Amino acid sequence: MEAIYRYDGTFEGFLCCVFDSYVYQEYPIQFQDPDHLAGSLFPSRSVGTDHSHAQRVLASLGKIDPYARELAVKGFLTCAPERERLLYTFIRALYDIGQPLLRQLSHEAVLPVLKAVRHLDGEVHLLRGFVRFSEFEGTLAGEIRPKNRVLPLLRPHFCDRMYNEVFLLYDRTHREALVHRPGQWAIVPLESFQMAAPSAAEAQYRRLWKRFYDTIEIEARRNPKLRMSKMPKRYWDTMTEFQDEACFLAGTEQLPEGAGR
Amino acid sequence: MDVMEKLTILTDAAKYDAACTSSGAQRGRRPGYVGNTSSSVAGCCHTFSGDGRCVTLLKVLMTNCCVYDCKYCVNRCSNDTRRAVFTPEELAELTIQFYRRNYIEGLFLSSGVLVSPDYTTERMIRCLELLREGRRFNGYIHAKAIPGTSPELVTRLGLLADRLSVNIELPSERGLAALAPNKTRKAIFRPMGLIKNTLLENREELVKYRHTPRFAPAGQSTQMIIGATEDSDRHILSLTQSLYDRYRLKRVFYSAYVPVAENTLLPSLDTKPPLLREHRLYQADWLLRFYGFRAEELLDESEPNFNTLVDPKCGWALRHPEFFPVEVNTASREELLRVPGMGVKSVGRVLYARRARQLDHSDLKKLGVVMKRAQYFLTCKGKLLDGLKLRQDSILRNLIAAERPSLPQAEAEQLSLFGQAG
Numbered sequence: 001m002e003a004i005y006r007y008d009g010t011f012e013g014f015l016c017c018v019f020d021s022y023v024y025q026e027y028p029i030q031f032q033d034p035d036h037l038a039g040s041l042f043p044s045r046s047v048g049t050d051h052s053h054a055q056r057v058l059a060s061l062g063k064i065d066p067y068a069r070e071l072a073v074k075g076f077l078t079c080a081p082e083r084e085r086l087l088y089t090f091i092r093a094l095y096d097i098g099q100p101l102l103r104q105l106s107h108e109a110v111l112p113v114l115k116a117v118r119h120l121d122g123e124v125h126l127l128r129g130f131v132r133f134s135e136f137e138g139t140l141a142g143e144i145r146p147k148n149r150v151l152p153l154l155r156p157h158f159c160d161r162m163y164n165e166v167f168l169l170y171d172r173t174h175r176e177a178l179v180h181r182p183g184q185w186a187i188v189p190l191e192s193f194q195m196a197a198p199s200a201a202e203a204q205y206r207r208l209w210k211r212f213y214d215t216i217e218i219e220a221r222r223n224p225k226l227r228m229s230k231m232p233k234r235y236w237d238t239m240t241e242f243q244d245e246a247c248f249l250a251g252t253e254q255l256p257e258g259a260g261r
Numbered sequence: 262m263d264v265m266e267k268l269t270i271l272t273d274a275a276k277y278d279a280a281c282t283s284s285g286a287q288r289g290r291r292p293g294y295v296g297n298t299s300s301s302v303a304g305c306c307h308t309f310s311g312d313g314r315c316v317t318l319l320k321v322l323m324t325n326c327c328v329y330d331c332k333y334c335v336n337r338c339s340n341d342t343r344r345a346v347f348t349p350e351e352l353a354e355l356t357i358q359f360y361r362r363n364y365i366e367g368l369f370l371s372s373g374v375l376v377s378p379d380y381t382t383e384r385m386i387r388c389l390e391l392l393r394e395g396r397r398f399n400g401y402i403h404a405k406a407i408p409g410t411s412p413e414l415v416t417r418l419g420l421l422a423d424r425l426s427v428n429i430e431l432p433s434e435r436g437l438a439a440l441a442p443n444k445t446r447k448a449i450f451r452p453m454g455l456i457k458n459t460l461l462e463n464r465e466e467l468v469k470y471r472h473t474p475r476f477a478p479a480g481q482s483t484q485m486i487i488g489a490t491e492d493s494d495r496h497i498l499s500l501t502q503s504l505y506d507r508y509r510l511k512r513v514f515y516s517a518y519v520p521v522a523e524n525t526l527l528p529s530l531d532t533k534p535p536l537l538r539e540h541r542l543y544q545a546d547w548l549l550r551f552y553g554f555r556a557e558e559l560l561d562e563s564e565p566n567f568n569t570l571v572d573p574k575c576g577w578a579l580r581h582p583e584f585f586p587v588e589v590n591t592a593s594r595e596e597l598l599r600v601p602g603m604g605v606k607s608v609g610r611v612l613y614a615r616r617a618r619q620l621d622h623s624d625l626k627k628l629g630v631v632m633k634r635a636q637y638f639l640t641c642k643g644k645l646l647d648g649l650k651l652r653q654d655s656i657l658r659n660l661i662a663a664e665r666p667s668l669p670q671a672e673a674e675q676l677s678l679f680g681q682a683g
Contacts, residue, residue, distance in 0.1 A: 103617030105610055106627035128299070129307040129317075133362045140361065161297055163290040165361065208268055208355065209364050215272040216320065217311040220519045220534050223669065226313025230306070240364070241308060 002029045004044040009033030011076045014084055015054035017047045018091055031084035061091065065099050071113055077149040080116035087113065120148040128157050130231070132240045133167060134195065135202050140167040141195060143238050151178045151187050159185050203250040206240050210248060213241040262345060268355070270345040274325035274336050275371055277521075278428075278484065279514035281317045283366035283401045285479030286423040296360055296400035298367070298423060298479075305366050318369035318403060319359055323347055323385055327373030331430070331441040333489045335521045336373045346375070349388040353396045360400050367401030367423070368392070378409035382418060389421040401479075408448040412455050416476070419459060424479040424511070427453045429504075432497045436490035439526050456481045457508050484514035487542065488535040489527060493565040495556075498545055502556035505549065515542045536669040541567040548573055551605050552598045570661050575601045578638055579657065585638045586645065590619050601660070602634030622646050633663040 005021070005028040007013040014031070021028050029042065062069040075087045093109035094101050104110055123146055131154070133140040140162070144150070151171050158169065159180055169178040170193045177190040198206065236242040284304035290297045299305045306315040324346040325336045335342065356368045370388065375381045385404060392398045404422035406415050419425050427449055431437050434446045456477065463476035483504065485497065501513045517534035520527065545567065548554040552574070559573050560566070568576050578585065578601050587596050589611060597608045607629040614620060614628060621641040626632050636646045637656050645651075 100617055103614055105614045106620075106624040111627055126306075129305045129363075129366075131363050135361070142363070157299075160290045161299075162361070163297075164293065164295070205358050205362065208265060209359060209362070211265060211269055212272050212319070212359075213308060213310065213316070215269055216276050216314075216316060218276055218314075218519055218534075219312075221312035221314075221517070221536065223313040224311065226669075227309045227311060230313060230315065231309045239308065240362075 001026050002042060004028065004030045004032060004040055004042045005047055006032045006034075006036075006044055007047045008049050009035070010049065011073070012051060012054040013047065013049040014076060014087070015057040016049050017084070018057050018088065019050075019053040020045070020047050021088075028088060029085070030082075031088070057091075061094070064094055065102055067102060068094055068099075071117060074117045074120060074153070075113050077152060078116040078120045079147040079149075080112065080119075083116060086116065120150070120153070123148050124150050124153045126231070126235065127154060130235045130239055131158070131169065132238065133169075134198060134206075134240075136196055136199070138166065140165055141170070142167070143170045143172060143193070143195065145172045145234075145238060147173065149174050149176075151176060154178070155185060155187065197251050198247075198249075200250040203248055206243075207248045210241050264351055264355070267345040267347055267351065268321065270343055271321045271323075271325055271347060274373070275320050275322045275369070277335070277516060277519065278320060278369070278371060279314075279516040280403065280426060280482055280484055280512065281315055281320060281369065282403075282424075282482075282512065283317045285511055286401060288399065288423075288478070291399055294397040294399035295357055296367075296398065298399075298401045307363065307365055317366045318401065319356055319365045319367070320369040321347070321352075321371075323352070323370060323372035323381075323388060324375050325373045326375050328376065329374055329441070329443040331444065332522060332524045332526060333431075333440050333486060333518065337522070340522065347388070349384075349391040352388050353392040353398070356392055356400075357396055357398060360398070367403070368398075369403045370422075371405040372407070374407060378407040379411055379414060381407055382410045382414045386414065386417055386421065389418070393421050403479075406452045406456065408444055408452060410452060412452075415452055415455055416459055419456065419477040420474050422477055424482060425456050425477045426482045426484070427456070429483050429485045429500075431490055432485050432487075432492040432500055433490060436492065440489065453481065453483070453508050453510075460509070480509070480511035482510055482512040482514065484516055486518050487515045487539050488518040488532075493560075494538070494542065494545075494567050495560040495562070495565040497542060498549075498556040498560060501542075501546060502549060513546060515539050515546075537569055538567070540669050541569070541573060545573045553595055554599075571657070572601075572664060574599075575634065575660050575664075579653075579660075586640045587638060588640050588643065589625065590615055590642060600635055600638045602631035602636075602638075604629075607631075631663075634660060 003026045005017045007017050017028060017031060058069060061072050072087060072091060075083060080086055089109045090113045101107060101110060105114060127144060127146060127150055131142050131144060133142040151169065154169070155178055158178070162180065164182055166181045170190065171177065175189060175191055176187055177193065178185065178187050240247070282304050283299055286298040288298045304317060306317055308316045310316055326344045326346065327336045327338055330337045330339050359365045360367065370385060372381050372385055375384065389402060389404065402422045403424045403426065404418050406418060406425050406427045408427060429449055430441055430444065437444055437446060459476050460480065463473065466473045467475065487497065504510045504513055517536050517539040518528065519534045520530045520532050523530055545559055548559065549556065559577060567573055571579070578599070584599065587600050594608060594612060597603055597611060598605070610628040611620065614624070619642055625635070636649060637651065
C-alpha cells in the first residue's frame, strides 16, 4: 500500500520511516518534514522517532556493507530533490538484492544516490579550500552558503587543521553552525549570525591577501572561463578576495545578513 | 618599506613558478602547533587566480635580489626593477596568519641568489626554522633548492620542508648556456641526485627508527620553461620520463614562457605564451604518470611535436588501429586506460561494476566514460555502438570537435591539418 510519511526531518527520523514501512508493509511515496505544508489525497502516517529503531536500520545497512551505510548517511546530507525517496528506493533495493547491488553502479536505484553523493563530496572538497575565516579577539569565524549540508563532512578536516583554535563556521543555507574549541566540537542550529566589523589587524590581513591574490595572476595568461569552471561563482560571495572595499576597512559594517551578489 | 609593498614585489617576482601543490605529505595535528598537512590525496586549492591557476600556497620569494643574469628571468641582475627582502619574522607572521584564515595550505619559498647559493640557502633555513620551531608551524612547506648549494645545507633544508624542488629551467644544455650563463646542467642535476639519495637513505632509516626526522616527505619536483628555446616536445617529454625514472621526481611542471625581457636570443616581447603546447605536455605528463604510457610511444623522430588538434592519447589511438577495439567486459586495466575518453576513475568504476554483470554501451555513460571519444574504440559484449560510422576522417573530425571547447587557445589552422590526417 502507498502512503505519505510525515517525520521530524532528522536522519534518525528518516531511518524510523524505513523501519515503520516494513512494520506496516507500506510503500512511502513521499516524505514530508515539519516544514512541508501541502495536503494530499493519499493516506499519510506520522512516524515517531525512536532511537533504537533507527539504530537497527543503520546497523542492518552496515551489515550488508559499510559502504552502503556510508551512502545512506551521506545521501541524507545531499541537496538532491526528494533525497528521502531516492534513499528509500536505494535501501529497499539493497534489502531485496543485498551486497551485489552496490556493484551495479548504473542501477536505477543506485545511480541517483551515487550522483547526489558525488555532488556533495565535490562541494566538500572545494569548500575545504574556499572557506575564509576572520579573527575576532582570538576567535575565528567564517561563513558559507553551500547547497548540500556539508558541515558534518567538513568537521573532521577543520577540527584537525585548527586543533588549537576556537572557531565557528556558519552555514547560512541550513542555518547551523560548527563550533569548536580544543578537544570539543558541536554542530548546533543557529537562526541568525552576523559577522562583526573587522579590527585594524584583521582588515590589514584581508588587504594583504587581496593584494597577494591580485598580484599572483599572470596577465598574459588571463582566463576567466577557466577560473570560473574551477571555482564556480556561487562560492565567491563568501570569499575575502572578492569582497568590495568595505570589507577591507577596519570598523565598518559587514554585508547585511544573507546579502548575495 | 612596509610588508604590503614587499609582498607585492616578492609575489610578482615569484608568480612565474608553476608548482603549487600541497599533496604527498601526511602529517597529523600536534597539540600546541599550528595546522597539519591536508590528508586529502588531491591536495587543496584555496582559490584560483584570474588566469585560472590554482593557489594553494603563499608563493613568494625570500628576496628578488639576484647576482645571476639569466636572460629569461624577471629577477636578473641587469633588470631595472624594485628589490625587496623579507625578514624571517615578516615571512613567518604572514604565513601563520594566512594559514589560520584558511587562505593557504602553507608556504612556497623560493629566492633569488643573494651573494651566493650557500648564503641564500642559509637565510632560507633561518626563515623556515623560525616558522617551524619558533612559531610552531605544522602546515606544508615547499622550498627551492638553489643549484650550487652545498650538500649539508640542502639536507638541512629538506628536514624543514615537505617538498624540495630544483628547477631545470631550460630543457637543454644549449639553452642553458645561451640564456642562463651562470647555471650549468651539472649544477642543477647534482642537488637533484643528492635529494634523491637522501630521500632513499631517510626512508630506510625510517623503517629502522620510527622517530627519525623526515626528509622532504612529499619528495621533490622540478619545472622547466616551455617555448623560450627551440627544444622539441619529444626532447622535453623524454627528459621528463628520465626524471621520473632516474630521480624519482613526484612532479615535473611546465611553464609556458611569458616574455619578460627584450633579447635577441629570446622570442620577441609580443609573443603569446604557448599555452596550448603547455597543455599538451601536461596531458602527456599525465599519460606517463597514471596511464602507463612511455615517452617514446607518444612521440618519435618523424613526429617530434604534439598535434595541436588532438590530444596525445587520441593521437596515439589513431596511430594504433591494431590495438582497438577494446572489449570493455574482458580487457585488462592497462588496456582500458589506453582508450580515449576513459580515465583512471571511470576505468576503476568499470572494473568494479563489471564483476556484477556484463556492461553495455548505455551503462558506460553512467559510469563516467566520455562516450563522445570512447565510442570509436570499444566494444561491449563484442558489439560496437549501433549506427556508428567508422571512417577515419569523420572520427578525427569528431574527436577534434569533442575537445575544442576545453582548449586554452582557439586554433585557426585546422583546415591544413585535416588535409594531413585524411
